[in-house]
Amino acid sequence: MELLINLTINGLSTGMLIFLLASGLTLIFGLMHVLNFAHGGLFAWGAYAGVWFYSITSSFTVALIGAIIVGALLGFITERLIIRPVYGDVVPQILITLGFMLVISEMLKVVWGPNQIAATVPPALSGSWEIGDVLIIKYRLFIILMGFLVFGIFYYILKRTKIGLIVRAGVINNEMVQALGINIKRVFLLVFMTGAALAALGGALMAPYSGVIYAEMGMDFAILAFIVVVIGGMGSFPGSLFAAILVGLAGSYMAYYVPDLSLAVNMIIMVLVLIFRPQGLFAVKG
Amino acid sequence: MTILLEINDTHTYIEQYHILQGVSFQAKKGEVSVLLGRNGAGKTTTLRTIMGLNPASKGEIIFNGVDITKKPTYEIANMKIGYVPEDQAIFNGLTVEENLRVAMRKEDEAAMERQEYVLNLFPDLKKFWKKDGGYLSGGQKQMLAMARAFVNEAELLLIDEPSKGLAPIIVEKVMEALVEMKKETTIVLVEQNFYMASQIGDTYTLIDDGKTIQSGLMSELIHDNELQHRYLGIG
Numbered sequence: 469m470e471l472l473i474n475l476t477i478n479g480l481s482t483g484m485l486i487f488l489l490a491s492g493l494t495l496i497f498g499l500m501h502v503l504n505f506a507h508g509g510l511f512a513w514g515a516y517a518g519v520w521f522y523s524i525t526s527s528f529t530v531a532l533i534g535a536i537i538v539g540a541l542l543g544f545i546t547e548r549l550i551i552r553p554v555y556g557d558v559v560p561q562i563l564i565t566l567g568f569m570l571v572i573s574e575m576l577k578v579v580w581g582p583n584q585i586a587a588t589v590p591p592a593l594s595g596s597w598e599i600g601d602v603l604i605i606k607y608r609l610f611i612i613l614m615g616f617l618v619f620g621i622f623y624y625i626l627k628r629t630k631i632g633l634i635v636r637a638g639v640i641n642n643e644m645v646q647a648l649g650i651n652i653k654r655v656f657l658l659v660f661m662t663g664a665a666l667a668a669l670g671g672a673l674m675a676p677y678s679g680v681i682y683a684e685m686g687m688d689f690a691i692l693a694f695i696v697v698v699i700g701g702m703g704s705f706p707g708s709l710f711a712a713i714l715v716g717l718a719g720s721y722m723a724y725y726v727p728d729l730s731l732a733v734n735m736i737i738m739v740l741v742l743i744f745r746p747q748g749l750f751a752v753k754g
Numbered sequence: 755m756t757i758l759l760e761i762n763d764t765h766t767y768i769e770q771y772h773i774l775q776g777v778s779f780q781a782k783k784g785e786v787s788v789l790l791g792r793n794g795a796g797k798t799t800t801l802r803t804i805m806g807l808n809p810a811s812k813g814e815i816i817f818n819g820v821d822i823t824k825k826p827t828y829e830i831a832n833m834k835i836g837y838v839p840e841d842q843a844i845f846n847g848l849t850v851e852e853n854l855r856v857a858m859r860k861e862d863e864a865a866m867e868r869q870e871y872v873l874n875l876f877p878d879l880k881k882f883w884k885k886d887g888g889y890l891s892g893g894q895k896q897m898l899a900m901a902r903a904f905v906n907e908a909e910l911l912l913i914d915e916p917s918k919g920l921a922p923i924i925v926e927k928v929m930e931a932l933v934e935m936k937k938e939t940t941i942v943l944v945e946q947n948f949y950m951a952s953q954i955g956d957t958y959t960l961i962d963d964g965k966t967i968q969s970g971l972m973s974e975l976i977h978d979n980e981l982q983h984r985y986l987g988i989g
Contacts, residue, residue: 630855630856630861633848633852633855633856634856636845636847636848636852637845637848637852637856639847640845640846640847640848641843641845643807643827643843644839644843644845645856646807646826646827646828646831647805647807647827647828647831647837647839647843648828648831648856648857648902649828649831649832649857649859649906650828651826651828652828752847753846753847753886753888
Protein backbone atom coordinates (compact mmCIF):
# COMPACT_ATOMS: atom_id res chain seq x y z
CA MET A 469 0.00 0.00 0.00
CA GLU A 470 2.78 2.44 0.93
CA LEU A 471 4.43 1.69 -2.40
CA LEU A 472 1.23 2.54 -4.22
CA ILE A 473 0.92 5.84 -2.31
CA ASN A 474 4.51 6.78 -3.12
CA LEU A 475 4.07 5.91 -6.78
CA THR A 476 0.87 7.97 -6.82
CA ILE A 477 2.59 11.01 -5.27
CA ASN A 478 5.45 10.70 -7.77
CA GLY A 479 3.01 10.40 -10.64
CA LEU A 480 0.89 13.31 -9.47
CA SER A 481 3.88 15.62 -9.03
CA THR A 482 5.22 14.77 -12.49
CA GLY A 483 1.71 15.19 -13.85
CA MET A 484 1.41 18.65 -12.34
CA LEU A 485 4.67 19.78 -13.94
CA ILE A 486 3.41 18.53 -17.30
CA PHE A 487 0.08 20.26 -16.63
CA LEU A 488 1.77 23.63 -16.12
CA LEU A 489 3.42 23.26 -19.51
CA ALA A 490 0.41 21.75 -21.28
CA SER A 491 -2.22 24.17 -19.94
CA GLY A 492 -0.61 27.14 -21.69
CA LEU A 493 -0.04 25.08 -24.80
CA THR A 494 -3.66 23.97 -25.01
CA LEU A 495 -5.05 27.50 -24.55
CA ILE A 496 -2.63 28.88 -27.14
CA PHE A 497 -3.58 26.18 -29.61
CA GLY A 498 -7.29 26.35 -28.83
CA LEU A 499 -7.54 30.13 -29.12
CA MET A 500 -4.88 31.03 -31.63
CA HIS A 501 -4.58 27.75 -33.57
CA VAL A 502 -0.84 27.99 -33.13
CA LEU A 503 1.27 24.88 -32.55
CA ASN A 504 3.96 26.47 -30.44
CA PHE A 505 7.00 24.20 -30.54
CA ALA A 506 8.99 26.88 -28.70
CA HIS A 507 6.92 26.24 -25.56
CA GLY A 508 9.49 23.80 -24.17
CA GLY A 509 12.14 26.50 -24.51
CA LEU A 510 10.05 28.79 -22.29
CA PHE A 511 9.90 25.98 -19.74
CA ALA A 512 13.72 25.71 -19.79
CA TRP A 513 14.08 29.48 -19.46
CA GLY A 514 11.80 29.34 -16.43
CA ALA A 515 14.03 26.68 -14.88
CA TYR A 516 17.20 28.72 -15.46
CA ALA A 517 15.56 31.96 -14.32
CA GLY A 518 14.28 30.27 -11.16
CA VAL A 519 17.67 28.82 -10.29
CA TRP A 520 19.36 32.15 -11.00
CA PHE A 521 16.93 34.21 -8.92
CA TYR A 522 17.22 31.67 -6.10
CA SER A 523 21.01 31.81 -6.24
CA ILE A 524 21.08 35.58 -5.81
CA THR A 525 18.17 36.04 -3.38
CA SER A 526 17.95 32.69 -1.54
CA SER A 527 14.19 33.16 -1.70
CA PHE A 528 12.21 30.48 -3.52
CA THR A 529 9.18 32.78 -3.69
CA VAL A 530 11.26 35.39 -5.51
CA ALA A 531 12.63 32.62 -7.73
CA LEU A 532 9.13 31.53 -8.75
CA ILE A 533 7.88 35.10 -9.28
CA GLY A 534 11.06 35.94 -11.23
CA ALA A 535 10.58 32.90 -13.46
CA ILE A 536 6.95 33.86 -14.10
CA ILE A 537 8.00 37.40 -15.11
CA VAL A 538 10.78 36.13 -17.36
CA GLY A 539 8.34 33.66 -18.94
CA ALA A 540 5.72 36.37 -19.53
CA LEU A 541 8.30 38.73 -21.07
CA LEU A 542 9.62 35.99 -23.32
CA GLY A 543 6.02 35.20 -24.23
CA PHE A 544 5.48 38.85 -25.17
CA ILE A 545 8.56 38.86 -27.42
CA THR A 546 7.69 35.49 -28.96
CA GLU A 547 4.11 36.45 -29.79
CA ARG A 548 4.96 39.88 -31.16
CA LEU A 549 8.04 38.98 -33.20
CA ILE A 550 7.77 35.29 -33.99
CA ILE A 551 4.14 34.20 -33.98
CA ARG A 552 2.19 37.29 -35.09
CA PRO A 553 3.65 37.40 -38.63
CA VAL A 554 2.63 33.78 -39.28
CA TYR A 555 -0.92 33.63 -37.87
CA GLY A 556 -3.01 31.33 -40.04
CA ASP A 557 0.00 29.73 -41.80
CA VAL A 558 0.54 26.34 -40.19
CA VAL A 559 3.73 25.25 -41.93
CA PRO A 560 5.64 28.51 -41.30
CA GLN A 561 4.38 28.38 -37.68
CA ILE A 562 5.86 24.93 -37.14
CA LEU A 563 9.16 25.85 -38.78
CA ILE A 564 9.55 29.20 -37.06
CA THR A 565 8.58 27.97 -33.57
CA LEU A 566 10.87 24.94 -33.91
CA GLY A 567 13.67 27.25 -35.02
CA PHE A 568 12.95 29.66 -32.18
CA MET A 569 13.02 26.74 -29.73
CA LEU A 570 16.57 25.95 -30.85
CA VAL A 571 17.58 29.61 -30.68
CA ILE A 572 16.31 30.21 -27.15
CA SER A 573 17.76 26.91 -25.94
CA GLU A 574 21.17 27.87 -27.33
CA MET A 575 20.83 31.33 -25.78
CA LEU A 576 20.60 29.63 -22.39
CA LYS A 577 24.08 28.22 -23.02
CA VAL A 578 25.32 31.66 -24.04
CA VAL A 579 24.05 33.22 -20.81
CA TRP A 580 24.67 30.41 -18.32
CA GLY A 581 27.24 28.20 -20.08
CA PRO A 582 26.90 24.82 -21.79
CA ASN A 583 27.17 22.64 -18.69
CA GLN A 584 24.37 21.31 -16.52
CA ILE A 585 23.61 23.40 -13.45
CA ALA A 586 22.70 21.95 -10.09
CA ALA A 587 19.41 23.03 -8.52
CA THR A 588 18.61 22.49 -4.88
CA VAL A 589 15.36 22.18 -3.03
CA PRO A 590 14.86 25.17 -0.69
CA PRO A 591 15.38 24.18 2.97
CA ALA A 592 11.76 24.80 3.93
CA LEU A 593 10.60 22.30 1.33
CA SER A 594 13.36 19.71 1.62
CA GLY A 595 13.08 16.48 3.54
CA SER A 596 10.09 14.27 4.02
CA TRP A 597 7.34 13.20 6.37
CA GLU A 598 6.98 9.63 7.53
CA ILE A 599 3.40 8.62 8.09
CA GLY A 600 3.47 4.99 9.13
CA ASP A 601 5.45 3.23 6.45
CA VAL A 602 4.70 5.92 3.90
CA LEU A 603 7.44 8.40 3.11
CA ILE A 604 6.06 11.64 1.68
CA ILE A 605 8.65 13.90 0.09
CA LYS A 606 7.69 17.48 0.96
CA TYR A 607 8.75 19.05 -2.33
CA ARG A 608 6.66 16.63 -4.37
CA LEU A 609 3.63 17.42 -2.27
CA PHE A 610 4.37 21.13 -2.76
CA ILE A 611 4.39 20.66 -6.55
CA ILE A 612 1.04 18.86 -6.38
CA LEU A 613 -0.47 21.65 -4.31
CA MET A 614 0.95 24.31 -6.64
CA GLY A 615 -0.54 22.48 -9.61
CA PHE A 616 -4.00 22.36 -8.03
CA LEU A 617 -3.67 25.99 -6.91
CA VAL A 618 -2.80 27.15 -10.43
CA PHE A 619 -5.64 25.06 -11.83
CA GLY A 620 -8.08 26.55 -9.30
CA ILE A 621 -7.04 30.13 -10.06
CA PHE A 622 -7.25 29.72 -13.82
CA TYR A 623 -10.44 27.68 -13.68
CA TYR A 624 -12.02 30.51 -11.70
CA ILE A 625 -10.74 33.13 -14.18
CA LEU A 626 -11.97 31.14 -17.17
CA LYS A 627 -15.38 30.36 -15.66
CA ARG A 628 -16.20 33.48 -13.66
CA THR A 629 -14.58 36.53 -15.26
CA LYS A 630 -15.31 38.46 -18.44
CA ILE A 631 -11.81 37.92 -19.82
CA GLY A 632 -12.17 34.19 -19.14
CA LEU A 633 -15.49 34.22 -20.97
CA ILE A 634 -13.89 35.99 -23.94
CA VAL A 635 -11.06 33.44 -24.04
CA ARG A 636 -13.54 30.54 -23.94
CA ALA A 637 -15.60 32.15 -26.69
CA GLY A 638 -12.42 32.80 -28.69
CA VAL A 639 -11.43 29.14 -28.45
CA ILE A 640 -14.79 28.29 -30.06
CA ASN A 641 -14.89 31.02 -32.73
CA ASN A 642 -12.38 33.85 -32.61
CA GLU A 643 -13.74 35.51 -35.77
CA MET A 644 -17.13 35.99 -34.11
CA VAL A 645 -15.45 37.37 -30.99
CA GLN A 646 -13.91 40.09 -33.16
CA ALA A 647 -17.29 40.79 -34.74
CA LEU A 648 -18.58 41.48 -31.22
CA GLY A 649 -16.09 44.33 -30.83
CA ILE A 650 -13.25 42.58 -29.03
CA ASN A 651 -9.66 43.15 -30.07
CA ILE A 652 -8.67 39.52 -30.45
CA LYS A 653 -4.99 40.32 -31.02
CA ARG A 654 -4.79 41.74 -27.49
CA VAL A 655 -6.47 38.61 -26.15
CA PHE A 656 -4.00 36.47 -28.14
CA LEU A 657 -1.08 38.35 -26.61
CA LEU A 658 -2.48 38.03 -23.09
CA VAL A 659 -3.10 34.31 -23.48
CA PHE A 660 0.32 33.74 -25.02
CA MET A 661 2.06 35.61 -22.20
CA THR A 662 0.02 33.68 -19.62
CA GLY A 663 0.84 30.37 -21.28
CA ALA A 664 4.53 31.27 -21.37
CA ALA A 665 4.43 32.32 -17.70
CA LEU A 666 2.82 29.01 -16.73
CA ALA A 667 5.49 27.11 -18.68
CA ALA A 668 8.21 29.11 -16.94
CA LEU A 669 6.62 28.42 -13.55
CA GLY A 670 6.63 24.72 -14.43
CA GLY A 671 10.32 24.96 -15.30
CA ALA A 672 11.17 26.77 -12.07
CA LEU A 673 9.34 24.08 -10.06
CA MET A 674 10.96 21.33 -12.10
CA ALA A 675 14.52 22.46 -11.41
CA PRO A 676 14.76 21.43 -7.71
CA TYR A 677 12.64 18.33 -8.51
CA SER A 678 15.16 16.96 -11.00
CA GLY A 679 18.25 18.41 -9.27
CA VAL A 680 19.92 19.56 -12.48
CA ILE A 681 18.92 21.78 -15.35
CA TYR A 682 20.20 21.82 -18.92
CA ALA A 683 19.35 23.78 -22.03
CA GLU A 684 17.54 20.95 -23.84
CA MET A 685 15.31 19.98 -20.90
CA GLY A 686 12.34 21.79 -22.41
CA MET A 687 12.09 19.50 -25.42
CA ASP A 688 11.70 16.34 -23.28
CA PHE A 689 8.80 17.84 -21.36
CA ALA A 690 7.30 19.54 -24.42
CA ILE A 691 6.72 16.16 -26.05
CA LEU A 692 4.80 15.00 -22.98
CA ALA A 693 2.87 18.28 -22.99
CA PHE A 694 1.85 17.78 -26.64
CA ILE A 695 0.66 14.26 -25.78
CA VAL A 696 -1.37 15.71 -22.90
CA VAL A 697 -2.95 18.34 -25.17
CA VAL A 698 -4.02 15.64 -27.63
CA ILE A 699 -5.41 13.39 -24.88
CA GLY A 700 -7.16 16.18 -22.98
CA GLY A 701 -8.62 17.91 -26.04
CA MET A 702 -7.20 20.94 -27.79
CA GLY A 703 -8.22 24.09 -25.95
CA SER A 704 -9.57 22.34 -22.84
CA PHE A 705 -8.05 23.55 -19.57
CA PRO A 706 -9.66 20.86 -17.36
CA GLY A 707 -8.77 18.34 -20.07
CA SER A 708 -5.10 19.20 -19.79
CA LEU A 709 -5.19 18.69 -15.99
CA PHE A 710 -6.91 15.32 -16.30
CA ALA A 711 -4.61 14.15 -19.10
CA ALA A 712 -1.47 15.39 -17.34
CA ILE A 713 -2.40 13.47 -14.19
CA LEU A 714 -3.20 10.42 -16.30
CA VAL A 715 0.16 10.61 -18.09
CA GLY A 716 2.04 11.28 -14.84
CA LEU A 717 0.42 8.39 -12.99
CA ALA A 718 0.72 5.97 -15.92
CA GLY A 719 4.42 6.79 -16.24
CA SER A 720 4.99 6.35 -12.51
CA TYR A 721 3.14 3.02 -12.17
CA MET A 722 4.59 1.56 -15.36
CA ALA A 723 8.13 2.57 -14.43
CA TYR A 724 7.81 0.33 -11.37
CA TYR A 725 5.55 -2.51 -12.51
CA VAL A 726 6.37 -2.80 -16.26
CA PRO A 727 9.58 -0.79 -16.79
CA ASP A 728 9.87 -1.86 -20.43
CA LEU A 729 6.59 -0.12 -21.19
CA SER A 730 7.17 3.02 -19.13
CA LEU A 731 8.27 5.14 -22.09
CA ALA A 732 5.67 3.73 -24.45
CA VAL A 733 2.65 4.01 -22.16
CA ASN A 734 1.96 7.68 -22.95
CA MET A 735 2.07 7.00 -26.67
CA ILE A 736 -0.27 4.03 -26.19
CA ILE A 737 -2.79 6.21 -24.32
CA MET A 738 -2.55 8.89 -27.01
CA VAL A 739 -3.04 6.39 -29.83
CA LEU A 740 -6.08 4.91 -28.05
CA VAL A 741 -7.58 8.37 -27.62
CA LEU A 742 -6.90 9.23 -31.26
CA ILE A 743 -8.62 6.02 -32.37
CA PHE A 744 -11.69 6.17 -30.12
CA ARG A 745 -12.07 9.89 -29.39
CA PRO A 746 -9.91 11.87 -31.79
CA GLN A 747 -11.19 15.21 -30.51
CA GLY A 748 -9.71 14.39 -27.07
CA LEU A 749 -11.34 13.36 -23.79
CA PHE A 750 -12.58 16.88 -22.96
CA ALA A 751 -13.19 18.30 -26.41
CA VAL A 752 -14.28 21.93 -26.53
CA LYS A 753 -17.78 22.18 -28.02
CA GLY A 754 -17.59 24.26 -31.19
CA MET B 755 -33.66 60.48 -45.10
CA THR B 756 -30.02 60.39 -43.91
CA ILE B 757 -27.69 57.87 -45.48
CA LEU B 758 -26.15 55.71 -42.74
CA LEU B 759 -24.12 53.28 -44.83
CA GLU B 760 -22.71 53.82 -48.26
CA ILE B 761 -20.80 51.24 -50.26
CA ASN B 762 -19.10 52.39 -53.41
CA ASP B 763 -17.68 50.07 -56.08
CA THR B 764 -16.38 47.58 -53.54
CA HIS B 765 -14.12 44.73 -54.64
CA THR B 766 -13.14 41.81 -52.40
CA TYR B 767 -10.87 38.84 -52.94
CA ILE B 768 -11.04 35.64 -50.92
CA GLU B 769 -7.67 33.99 -51.50
CA GLN B 770 -7.22 34.24 -55.27
CA TYR B 771 -10.93 34.49 -56.04
CA HIS B 772 -12.37 37.87 -57.03
CA ILE B 773 -15.73 37.58 -55.24
CA LEU B 774 -17.02 41.17 -55.15
CA GLN B 775 -16.40 42.96 -58.42
CA GLY B 776 -18.14 46.25 -57.86
CA VAL B 777 -20.87 46.27 -55.23
CA SER B 778 -22.50 49.62 -54.49
CA PHE B 779 -25.55 50.48 -52.43
CA GLN B 780 -26.80 52.81 -49.73
CA ALA B 781 -28.70 52.11 -46.53
CA LYS B 782 -30.78 54.93 -45.14
CA LYS B 783 -31.31 55.47 -41.44
CA GLY B 784 -34.33 53.63 -40.07
CA GLU B 785 -34.87 51.52 -43.18
CA VAL B 786 -34.45 47.85 -43.97
CA SER B 787 -32.25 47.44 -47.05
CA VAL B 788 -32.41 43.95 -48.49
CA LEU B 789 -29.61 42.40 -50.52
CA LEU B 790 -31.07 39.94 -53.02
CA GLY B 791 -29.50 37.58 -55.48
CA ARG B 792 -28.89 33.94 -56.29
CA ASN B 793 -26.67 31.65 -54.22
CA GLY B 794 -23.04 32.62 -54.68
CA ALA B 795 -23.90 36.10 -55.96
CA GLY B 796 -21.79 37.77 -53.25
CA LYS B 797 -24.37 38.84 -50.65
CA THR B 798 -22.70 37.16 -47.67
CA THR B 799 -19.29 38.43 -48.76
CA THR B 800 -20.75 41.93 -48.94
CA LEU B 801 -21.76 41.74 -45.27
CA ARG B 802 -18.40 40.21 -44.32
CA THR B 803 -16.63 42.98 -46.21
CA ILE B 804 -18.59 45.66 -44.36
CA MET B 805 -17.54 43.98 -41.08
CA GLY B 806 -13.90 43.83 -42.20
CA LEU B 807 -13.85 40.03 -42.01
CA ASN B 808 -13.00 39.88 -45.72
CA PRO B 809 -11.50 43.34 -46.22
CA ALA B 810 -12.17 45.20 -49.47
CA SER B 811 -9.27 45.49 -51.87
CA LYS B 812 -10.84 48.44 -53.69
CA GLY B 813 -13.74 50.83 -53.21
CA GLU B 814 -14.98 52.49 -50.06
CA ILE B 815 -17.38 51.79 -47.23
CA ILE B 816 -18.66 54.85 -45.40
CA PHE B 817 -20.58 54.46 -42.15
CA ASN B 818 -22.01 57.52 -40.43
CA GLY B 819 -19.66 59.67 -42.49
CA VAL B 820 -16.56 57.69 -41.45
CA ASP B 821 -14.54 55.60 -43.89
CA ILE B 822 -14.42 52.11 -42.35
CA THR B 823 -12.98 50.31 -45.38
CA LYS B 824 -9.62 49.58 -43.77
CA LYS B 825 -10.66 49.43 -40.13
CA PRO B 826 -10.21 46.19 -38.17
CA THR B 827 -13.35 44.18 -37.43
CA TYR B 828 -13.48 44.96 -33.70
CA GLU B 829 -13.36 48.72 -34.36
CA ILE B 830 -16.16 48.42 -36.90
CA ALA B 831 -18.26 46.46 -34.40
CA ASN B 832 -17.58 49.08 -31.73
CA MET B 833 -19.06 51.75 -34.01
CA LYS B 834 -22.41 50.16 -33.05
CA ILE B 835 -22.67 47.73 -35.92
CA GLY B 836 -24.18 44.36 -35.00
CA TYR B 837 -23.60 41.29 -37.14
CA VAL B 838 -25.60 38.07 -37.42
CA PRO B 839 -23.68 35.68 -39.67
CA GLU B 840 -25.26 33.13 -41.97
CA ASP B 841 -24.19 30.20 -39.77
CA GLN B 842 -25.20 32.12 -36.61
CA ALA B 843 -21.78 31.40 -35.05
CA ILE B 844 -23.25 30.64 -31.65
CA PHE B 845 -20.67 29.73 -29.02
CA ASN B 846 -21.98 26.21 -28.52
CA GLY B 847 -19.92 25.51 -25.40
CA LEU B 848 -21.22 28.63 -23.63
CA THR B 849 -24.64 29.00 -22.06
CA VAL B 850 -27.28 31.29 -23.55
CA GLU B 851 -26.52 33.77 -20.76
CA GLU B 852 -22.78 33.63 -21.51
CA ASN B 853 -23.40 34.06 -25.25
CA LEU B 854 -25.09 37.36 -24.48
CA ARG B 855 -22.59 38.39 -21.79
CA VAL B 856 -19.60 37.97 -24.07
CA ALA B 857 -21.21 40.45 -26.46
CA MET B 858 -22.15 43.05 -23.83
CA ARG B 859 -19.79 46.02 -23.82
CA LYS B 860 -20.87 46.99 -20.31
CA GLU B 861 -22.61 45.10 -17.56
CA ASP B 862 -24.20 48.00 -15.72
CA GLU B 863 -27.86 48.61 -14.92
CA ALA B 864 -28.60 50.10 -18.34
CA ALA B 865 -27.02 47.06 -20.02
CA MET B 866 -29.17 44.73 -17.92
CA GLU B 867 -32.29 46.67 -18.90
CA ARG B 868 -31.27 46.38 -22.51
CA GLN B 869 -30.75 42.64 -22.07
CA GLU B 870 -34.24 42.33 -20.58
CA TYR B 871 -35.68 44.24 -23.55
CA VAL B 872 -33.91 41.93 -26.00
CA LEU B 873 -35.07 38.85 -24.10
CA ASN B 874 -38.63 40.09 -24.36
CA LEU B 875 -38.17 40.09 -28.13
CA PHE B 876 -36.98 36.48 -27.96
CA PRO B 877 -38.76 35.00 -24.91
CA ASP B 878 -37.78 31.42 -25.83
CA LEU B 879 -34.21 32.24 -24.82
CA LYS B 880 -35.23 32.73 -21.19
CA LYS B 881 -36.27 29.07 -20.97
CA PHE B 882 -32.80 27.95 -21.96
CA TRP B 883 -30.90 30.61 -20.02
CA LYS B 884 -28.45 28.23 -18.36
CA LYS B 885 -28.29 25.72 -21.21
CA ASP B 886 -25.35 25.50 -23.59
CA GLY B 887 -25.87 27.09 -26.98
CA GLY B 888 -25.21 23.68 -28.51
CA TYR B 889 -28.49 22.35 -27.08
CA LEU B 890 -30.62 24.91 -28.92
CA SER B 891 -32.65 24.15 -32.04
CA GLY B 892 -31.84 25.92 -35.30
CA GLY B 893 -34.57 28.52 -34.69
CA GLN B 894 -33.45 29.17 -31.13
CA LYS B 895 -29.86 29.57 -32.31
CA GLN B 896 -31.04 32.13 -34.86
CA MET B 897 -32.86 34.04 -32.13
CA LEU B 898 -29.80 33.91 -29.89
CA ALA B 899 -27.59 35.20 -32.71
CA MET B 900 -29.98 38.09 -33.32
CA ALA B 901 -30.29 38.83 -29.61
CA ARG B 902 -26.49 38.82 -29.28
CA ALA B 903 -26.16 41.35 -32.10
CA PHE B 904 -28.84 43.53 -30.54
CA VAL B 905 -27.89 43.29 -26.87
CA ASN B 906 -25.81 46.45 -27.26
CA GLU B 907 -27.47 49.46 -28.80
CA ALA B 908 -26.90 49.08 -32.53
CA GLU B 909 -27.12 51.81 -35.13
CA LEU B 910 -26.85 49.23 -37.88
CA LEU B 911 -27.59 45.51 -37.96
CA LEU B 912 -26.21 43.26 -40.67
CA ILE B 913 -28.29 40.09 -40.76
CA ASP B 914 -27.45 37.22 -43.08
CA GLU B 915 -30.28 34.89 -44.10
CA PRO B 916 -32.19 34.68 -40.81
CA SER B 917 -34.84 32.38 -42.28
CA LYS B 918 -32.43 29.84 -43.73
CA GLY B 919 -33.34 26.27 -42.82
CA LEU B 920 -36.08 27.26 -40.39
CA ALA B 921 -39.64 25.92 -40.15
CA PRO B 922 -42.33 28.37 -41.35
CA ILE B 923 -43.64 28.96 -37.84
CA ILE B 924 -40.15 29.92 -36.65
CA VAL B 925 -39.68 32.16 -39.68
CA GLU B 926 -42.82 33.99 -38.56
CA LYS B 927 -41.31 34.55 -35.12
CA VAL B 928 -38.04 35.77 -36.60
CA MET B 929 -39.96 38.13 -38.83
CA GLU B 930 -41.95 39.53 -35.91
CA ALA B 931 -38.69 40.19 -34.08
CA LEU B 932 -37.22 41.89 -37.15
CA VAL B 933 -40.24 44.16 -37.38
CA GLU B 934 -39.67 45.17 -33.74
CA MET B 935 -35.93 45.69 -34.29
CA LYS B 936 -36.66 47.80 -37.34
CA LYS B 937 -38.39 50.34 -35.09
CA GLU B 938 -35.08 50.98 -33.32
CA THR B 939 -32.33 50.54 -35.83
CA THR B 940 -31.27 50.35 -39.45
CA ILE B 941 -30.99 46.89 -40.96
CA VAL B 942 -29.13 45.49 -43.94
CA LEU B 943 -30.67 42.10 -44.57
CA VAL B 944 -29.55 39.28 -46.82
CA GLU B 945 -32.55 37.10 -47.49
CA GLN B 946 -33.37 34.36 -50.01
CA ASN B 947 -36.98 34.13 -48.85
CA PHE B 948 -38.50 36.76 -51.11
CA TYR B 949 -41.83 36.77 -49.26
CA MET B 950 -40.06 37.68 -46.02
CA ALA B 951 -37.79 40.18 -47.75
CA SER B 952 -40.71 41.91 -49.42
CA GLN B 953 -42.68 42.07 -46.17
CA ILE B 954 -40.08 43.97 -44.19
CA GLY B 955 -37.75 45.49 -46.78
CA ASP B 956 -37.96 49.17 -47.71
CA THR B 957 -35.34 49.05 -50.43
CA TYR B 958 -33.54 46.32 -52.31
CA THR B 959 -30.23 45.84 -54.05
CA LEU B 960 -29.86 43.04 -56.57
CA ILE B 961 -26.40 41.48 -56.66
CA ASP B 962 -25.29 39.06 -59.34
CA ASP B 963 -21.80 37.68 -60.02
CA GLY B 964 -20.37 40.00 -57.37
CA LYS B 965 -21.79 43.17 -58.94
CA THR B 966 -24.70 45.41 -58.11
CA ILE B 967 -27.29 45.01 -60.84
CA GLN B 968 -29.97 47.35 -59.60
CA SER B 969 -31.23 49.11 -56.49
CA GLY B 970 -34.63 50.56 -55.79
CA LEU B 971 -37.73 50.52 -53.68
CA MET B 972 -39.03 47.13 -52.57
CA SER B 973 -42.55 48.21 -53.51
CA GLU B 974 -41.37 48.51 -57.11
CA LEU B 975 -39.61 45.14 -57.16
CA ILE B 976 -42.72 43.40 -55.84
CA HIS B 977 -44.49 44.38 -59.06
CA ASP B 978 -41.56 43.71 -61.41
CA ASN B 979 -42.06 40.06 -62.29
CA GLU B 980 -39.46 40.12 -65.03
CA LEU B 981 -36.68 41.30 -62.70
CA GLN B 982 -37.71 38.77 -60.08
CA HIS B 983 -37.66 36.00 -62.67
CA ARG B 984 -34.34 37.01 -64.21
CA TYR B 985 -32.30 37.44 -61.03
CA LEU B 986 -34.17 35.60 -58.31
CA GLY B 987 -35.62 32.72 -60.29
CA ILE B 988 -39.16 33.47 -59.13
CA GLY B 989 -42.27 35.01 -60.56
